[in-house]
Amino acid sequence: AYYEKVGFRGVEEKKSLEILLKENPLDVEKLNTFSQRFPLPSMYRIHVWKVLLGILPPHNDSHSLVGGYRREQYQDVLEALTVMRFIQRATPQTLVYLRMFQLESQLLPRRSETTPPDNKDEDFLSVARAMEEIVEEPVDCYWLIKCFVNQFNNRFGDSIPHLPKSLEYYLSLEEPPLLNYLKITGALAMLPYGLWFRRCFAGCLPESSLQRVWDKVISGSCKILVFVAVEILLLYKIMLMNMSRPEGVVNFLCNMPQENTDAILEDTRPHPPTQHPMGFWTKW
Amino acid sequence: FLEDVKSQAKNQLQASESRYLALRRITQTLQMEMLHLYSQLDTNTLTANRSLSNSGGIE
């Protein structure tokens, strides 16, 4: 009966999203709220992300014009980088995206001075690799990576350093013994915060889960990153509390078995919203 | 309704301007790279001339 209800709800959600998408101009605020509360149906995900990230404007009848501009911009940048020999035929696609992003942000080094990617570049490349799995079309893929990264840094750049503290707080509500254990062993300070909070779980969660986390990030929540991190710690509590060395904990979390992580998102569904401290988290 | 028309126009203009701005960044980068290449070419020519005149001396 539960699954029937979920299935039914899914159909209702899809219908209400379709109604929202027929409006002209689109109500971006409503789309944001929808995306905060429900996972986006996969057939509409890329389109909604493009609207939420401002790649497409709210007016449906502008989409083909603006889409054309976006394509031309992509082609101009790509062509110039090729002529300047920043990229060759064999250059991996994600590195192409990085160079394009750098050129557009005026961060491109001189060709004779290009260095191996630094930490910030590696964060970008991780997000790019994950986006590449989700979005096939290169023009869409590049624009989504670029706007995702820019929006994330603009909106949440100042909050990111505080997320580890926030994680500690929620863990103290949910599972004090685990928090204590992580503190005593020294693992708490070493948790993969960069992977969780700067790369938004890119390369950590499988595509199906990652998309749902990014639905929330794109529609304006960075708290979701903390909640997912807490759920991961809770899911592997027993294993983690049997690891005495903090390096072991970190190593395990950086290479989580991918099958189980899907369960993190599914498991949270049946909680009645009022009894769960994590509000909208239960709407998954 | 008027506001609607205005905001639609504004969004279109912004997208067009973003395309223009990207092109501006491209021309800047192209010019920097070209300056560098020209200086490299000059150095090469200089070296080549020198080695030519050197080998001339030996003959």
Added chain:
Amino acid sequence: FLEDVKSQAKNQLQASESRYLALRRITQTLQMEMLHLYSQLDTNTLTANRSLSNSGGIE
């Protein structure tokens, strides 16, 4: 009045478009120049390598 706003918006978009096209022409010229520079550099490198290996052979 609405027509007024619409035609103003259209003019602005057209102006943006023509600025973009003008800059595109410049970019294309720069890119041609760049391709030319690179081919010259490549030739130079090739010649330099050849003369190096030749002089090596003579010795």
